[in-house]
Amino acid sequence: MGKAILVQGLRKRYGDVMAVDGISFEVQEGEIFGMVGPNGAGKTTTIECIEGLRRPDEGRIEVLGLDPQRDGYSLRERIGVQLQEAALPPRLKVAGAMDLFASFYPHPMDWHSLLEMFGLTEKAKAPFDQLSGGQKQRLFIALALVNNPDLLFLDELTTGLDPQARRAMWNLVRSIREQGKTVFLTTHYMDEAERLCDRVATIDHGQIVALDTPEALIRSLEAERRVVFEVDGPLDEERLQAVPGVIRVERAGERAVVYGEGDRLLSICGSRSRPFSPSSMRR
Amino acid sequence: MLILFGSIYGNEPTPLFGGRGMVDVSVPAYMGLIIVTVGLMSVPIQTASSREAGVLRRYQATPLRPMAYLIANVAGNYGMALLGILLLLLVGKVGYNVQFDGNVPSVLGGGTLGTLAFFALGYLVASLAPTARIAQTVGMVLAFPMMFLSGATIPLETMPESVRNVSRFIPLTHVVTLLQGLWFGEGWGEHLTEIIVLVGTLGIGTAVAARLFRWE
Ligand SMILES: Nc1ncnc2c1ncn2[C@@H]1O[C@H](COP(=O)(O)OP(=O)(O)O)[C@@H](O)[C@H]1O
Numbered sequence: 001m002g003k004a005i006l007v008q009g010l011r012k013r014y015g016d017v018m019a020v021d022g023i024s025f026e027v028q029e030g031e032i033f034g035m036v037g038p039n040g041a042g043k044t045t046t047i048e049c050i051e052g053l054r055r056p057d058e059g060r061i062e063v064l065g066l067d068p069q070r071d072g073y074s075l076r077e078r079i080g081v082q083l084q085e086a087a088l089p090p091r092l093k094v095a096g097a098m099d100l101f102a103s104f105y106p107h108p109m110d111w112h113s114l115l116e117m118f119g120l121t122e123k124a125k126a127p128f129d130q131l132s133g134g135q136k137q138r139l140f141i142a143l144a145l146v147n148n149p150d151l152l153f154l155d156e157l158t159t160g161l162d163p164q165a166r167r168a169m170w171n172l173v174r175s176i177r178e179q180g181k182t183v184f185l186t187t188h189y190m191d192e193a194e195r196l197c198d199r200v201a202t203i204d205h206g207q208i209v210a211l212d213t214p215e216a217l218i219r220s221l222e223a224e225r226r227v228v229f230e231v232d233g234p235l236d237e238e239r240l241q242a243v244p245g246v247i248r249v250e251r252a253g254e255r256a257v258v259y260g261e262g263d264r265l266l267s268i269c270g271s272r273s274r275p276f277s278p279s280s281m282r283r
Numbered sequence: 284m285l286i287l288f289g290s291i292y293g294n295e296p297t298p299l300f301g302g303r304g305m306v307d308v309s310v311p312a313y314m315g316l317i318i319v320t321v322g323l324m325s326v327p328i329q330t331a332s333s334r335e336a337g338v339l340r341r342y343q344a345t346p347l348r349p350m351a352y353l354i355a356n357v358a359g360n361y362g363m364a365l366l367g368i369l370l371l372l373l374v375g376k377v378g379y380n381v382q383f384d385g386n387v388p389s390v391l392g393g394g395t396l397g398t399l400a401f402f403a404l405g406y407l408v409a410s411l412a413p414t415a416r417i418a419q420t421v422g423m424v425l426a427f428p429m430m431f432l433s434g435a436t437i438p439l440e441t442m443p444e445s446v447r448n449v450s451r452f453i454p455l456t457h458v459v460t461l462l463q464g465l466w467f468g469e470g471w472g473e474h475l476t477e478i479i480v481l482v483g484t485l486g487i488g489t490a491v492a493a494r495l496f497r498w499e
């Protein structure tokens with residue numbers, strides 16, 4: 001498997017805001033790669049630099065072996081893009097939009113099958129401004145697939161959709177990957193990334209905080225647990241600290257907080273519950 | 284418009300218009316009106332609102348070249364202006380048996396030159412305006428005085444000298460003068476000033492608009 005995307009040291013600043021602050025990662029062909037982070041973390045800026053729609057201040061980007069700034073037009077023949085915010089002319093009909101976008105590419109797909117796949121066949125004659133939010137979103141993904149791209153970008157594809165539409169969207173993304181395409185998506189829902197992605201980068205303040213499989217990320221999120229004790233009298237902090245699995249102990253008045261590694265901490269509490277009685281346990 | 288003024292003034296020949304009727308001089312003048320309406324009102328609003336809504340950004344994410352987009356857009360708007368002009372001619376001919384002394388290709392050529400020059404101005408407004416609302420306002424602020432001071436709505440012959448001095452600096456006046464001349468069978472050679480002004484507007488407008496064009 002080759003690399004679909006290579007990003008090294010990407011930086012982008014808007015005035016005083018450092019939107020993307022030195023990001024590096026790779027996306028392998030055939031995987032669903034997700035970028036998760038809160039609003040304003042820098043996801044859209046990153047994805048649009050990769051698509052060649054924004055010009056990075058610093059860093060190297062290679063997409064399908066091309067430089068998005070220098071070879072933008074030939075790159076965009078091979079990728080499909082769903083933007084976080086986009087629109088079509090209000091009176092353009094669904095079928096007309098598919099025709100129009102097909103005409104932008106040298107080798108477009110038969111778009112009737114795409115409308116079928118996205119459940120838009122009955123809407124073929126409906127103008128854009130009469131579609132629901134979910135229908136517009138599906139139309140934009142259908143448009144992103146009309147050139148049969150090798151690599152698909154989805155920026156917040158389920159934001160604003162109801163839970164049922166979200167789940168339907170996830171299935172569509174999975175079926176797109178089954179056709180052998182690489183998918184790069186952003187989301188601010190961890191559960192979405194967990195269900196869809198092979199690998200996830202969490203991003204905040206323009207930097208990658210962690211990059212791993214969703215299972216490993218969730219394990220590390222759960223890794224540190226704490227147990228809070230009410231203590232009357234002295235507490236042998238040294239002894240507690242020495243217990244395997246305990247990371248550190250803090251004392252605040254009558255309360256003691258023990259930080260430890262996930263499930264091991266719970267078993268410690270279980271086995272040594274006599275001298276200490278935990279008043280509450282929190283993740 | 285034509286019907287409105289036609290029913291007020293009729294189409295009796297008057298010495299003021301060199302022995303021609305009100306409608307006779309108005310038909311080519313209203314062609315100018317259509318041109319300024321499409322060029323300074325439809326084009327900037329349409330372009331700026333497509334940009335504001337994110338339509339142009341979506342096009343930018345495809346291999347579509349800006350020039351291809353502009354050509355298609357110009358063709359669409361040109362078609363709209365042409366349709367308006369044909370409708371005007373039909374009403375003029377059927378309703379008022381308007382007098383036509385020129386030749387058709389020549390008048391269409393003049394109309395096309397005027398149309399393209401005003402489209403260039405329209406795209407320029409769209410590129411400069413930060414929002415669709417501002418594009419609309421600027422387009423209207425430019426279009427309305429032009430309509431009344433260029434002879435497009437009210438024949439310049441009925442205006443005082445001072446107004447006619449101002450109108451010489453308005454591009455639309457040159458469209459109207461050129462079209463009226465061609466309409467009554469004058470040659471292009473008699474309208475060199477108009478042609479130079481309009482070709483200049485077209486050239487400079489296109490160059491600046493192309494340079495400033497933004498997808499977002
Ligand atoms: N075009 C822009 N001009 C100025 N600031 C921007 C622009 N786009 C994004 N930003 C800022 O950059 C930061 C990252 O934004 P963005 O990449 O959209 O994050 P996300 O997609 O993760 O929500 C935010 O602080 C945002 O306000």
Ligand SMILES: [Mg+2]
Pocket residue numbers: 040043044045084155156
């Ligand atoms: Mg975003």
